[in-house]
Amino acid sequence: MRLIRFAYQGRSHYGVLDDDVVFPLTGPPVGDFALLKYCFSLSEVQLLAPCEPSKIIALGLNYRDHAAEMRMALPTEPLIFLKPSTAVIGPSTPIVYPPQSCRVDYEAELGVVIGRPVSKVSEAKAKNYILGYTCVNDVTARDLQKKDGQFTRSKSFDTFCPLGPWIETDIADPDNLVVEAILNGERRQHSTTQNLVFGVAALISFISHIMTLLPGDVIATGTPSGVGPMQPGDHIEIRVEGVGSLHNHVTR
Incomplete structure (x- = not known):
C-alpha cells in the first residue's frame, strides 16, 4: 500500500494511492483512520512530503x-x-x-x-x-x-x-x-x-x-x-x- 500526503484546493490531506487513483483518509495513517467515500485522480492533486516528522x-x-x-x-x-x-x-x-x-x-x-x-x-x-x-x-x-x-x-x-x-x-x-x-x-x-x-x-x-x-x-x-x-x-x-x-x- 502506498500512503501519501497531498494538496487539493489549498488544503492538505492524507490518502492511499492505488495506481493513479487517490483515496483520501479521515486522518494520518496511524491509530484509527478510514477511507473516505470519494476519490481523486492523481493528476488533480499535488503530492507533498508523505509524513510530517517531528525529527x-x-x-x-x-x-x-x-x-x-x-x-x-x-x-x-x-x-x-x-x-x-x-x-x-x-x-x-x-x-x-x-x-x-x-x-x-x-x-x-x-x-x-x-x-x-x-x-x-x-x-x-x-x-x-x-x-x-x-x-x-x-x-x-x-x-x-x-x-x-x-x-x-x-x-x-x-x-x-x-x-x-x-x-x-x-x-x-x-x-x-x-x-x-x-x-x-x-x-x-x-x-x-x-x-x-x-x-x-x-x-x-x-x-x-x-x-x-x-x-x-x-x-x-x-x-x-x-x-x-x-x-x-x-x-x-x-x-x-x-x-x-x-x-x-x-x-x-
Whole structure:
C-alpha cells in the first residue's frame, strides 16, 4: 500500500494511492483512520512530503562502500545526527542552493517511517513499529560540513530533506533493496542495503534507547558511495527498489 500526503484546493490531506487513483483518509495513517467515500485522480492533486516528522534521525558512515570511499573506519556504533523538520520538502519541490555554500551534495537514502511511539525497543521487536518506507535525499552543504567539523549547519538548511513520493508499506526485507541517485539522467550512486553497517531493526532499537520515536518520524539510514555535487538547474532523482522515485530540481 502506498500512503501519501497531498494538496487539493489549498488544503492538505492524507490518502492511499492505488495506481493513479487517490483515496483520501479521515486522518494520518496511524491509530484509527478510514477511507473516505470519494476519490481523486492523481493528476488533480499535488503530492507533498508523505509524513510530517517531528525529527529526522540520519546516519553517517552506515554503508561499507561509502566508508571505504571516504577512507574512514567503520563505526562501532551507529553515528547519528538530526535534521530539522523545517528541512522537509516533497517531490517536485525545488532544493534551494544556499548562498553560504559553494558545494551542495545529493545523498540517496532509504527512509524508515515510524508508525507508533517507540522507546527502548528490542531489535527483535523493532519492525513492529514501522509504518513503511520512503526515499530520502540527505542534502548536504559539503564545504560547510568540512568547515564546521560537525553536521548541524550543513544538513539543516530549508529544503535539505526531500522525502517521498509516498510511504510504501509492503516491503518484506528492507535490508536487501537497491538504492540509487540519478543526476541529470546519469546514475551516480548504486548500491544495496545489504551494505548497511547497521540494518533497519538495529537502528530503530539503538535510537529508541536514546530518544522516543514518534509517529511520522523518519530514520534516514545512510548513503552509499558516489555522493557528489549538484548545481542550480540540475535534476536529481533518488530511487529505492520497491519504494519509488523522488524527483527534485535545484535552484538558487
